[in-house]
Amino acid sequence: MPMPQVPFDDRGLAYGDGVFETVLLRAGVPVLWDYHYARLLLGCQRLNIPLPSREQLVATWQSPPNAELEILKLILTRGSGGRGYATPDNSQPRLLSRRTPFVVNADRWHEGVNIRICQLRLGHQPLLAGIKHLNRLENVLARQEWNDPAIAEGLLGDADGWLVEATSMNVFWQQAGALFTPPLSQCGVAGTLRAALLDHGVVQEAAIALTAIHQVDRLWVANSVQGVWPVNKLLSETGVVLQSWNPAGHDRLQVVGHELLGYSPTSR
Template identity: 75%
Template structure:
């Protein structure tokens, strides 16, 4: 991987965006959704969008395993005085592919998640995109060290559930499936986008104080798949709610079909 120079604006200011893409047999999964989010991020930050050919170079090498994770980082490049933009923008595109192994036990047994104390700030111009400044998520992830807790839920300043530290949130109420509206903050995941496009879930708000009343709760993303939440822990470390794992999981079934996953541990890499 090329070295990032000291004056790179992504390093200095978080001036850039990134994508984390599941690769299956050398092919990017849900690539149209990743490309669309990358394009939105470039438009919001006014960074030139790389060509399809430039992006495709990131996965031209022979795969080292059936499943890999491709990380693409696009910064504005170097230059400019302080926060002022350089006269000529020369974006810097970095990529890395690493082997990936799924965690099927989390698909089947569910996971424990906790509610984080940190509250997300509002910035509609950055909402939805995957920009390089993830300090809120970094701070939230410092709130627990217990390996038995798989994720942390993040709410906004009004106390509405927005996302998990690295996943989107889904829930069932009155038999319908929902995900939070991300108009003011949060990352709009690519698996979430595909589920919305297919009409599987729809957007609404979920106050923190209503979490214990939902029929089912999930966290998920386009790499790990869909994890049912079995135990919800509040900010003080006490169990707030628990849900038994159902034999049929329609959200996981549809989500994993989109990713090429099956829920059986023996078939998890297929």
């Protein structure tokens, strides 16, 4: 089915005035949907955009699945109208959706990945922190910093030097046997897998300086589509290897994370 055309005056196109979700579908059923819905609701509340009804949202995955695993991309804009940045008195939100087959890269679960530190620093904006709004220019610029296929992700710090996230994943580390992830009160996207792991008591929030992340005992990046990737090597902004770790089998973070996503720990 062709995607609907977005009119020239759509505020999502013009200003990034909207939110989106990227949802893993397993046999046509959304994984971690309660967490995606909660983040979508929070984003709509923060931006003052009317939330689509549950029936409208459910309709986006009601057709028969095209594959065992699919990605459902939901884009919700404020719609059209308003003069300049002023929003219309009665917003008519525009909901777009697309489903595409997905094949997970399970080798990265077992073999681990190499990542780098990005030069870009995230700005603070608490009103936008946590939500998945449509203006992702910081992430776009950060992802332009490398084109080496051997580098799977890039770590982002904020303007004060604290670790926040990766370009499209959340960050987790182990220190003295405990598992941590950065707080996201000033910037960054609060991932749904991250939220589930916090709720299950697997990880806790803690701040860590970007310059100290190479000193942790273990390091991972993860999201609700790709699962949990252990980090083998961490490179600096200039490509210098700062630290190396050895994948330690099916650790607790990966075991619980993949149970939440329905991934088999032995899948290849």
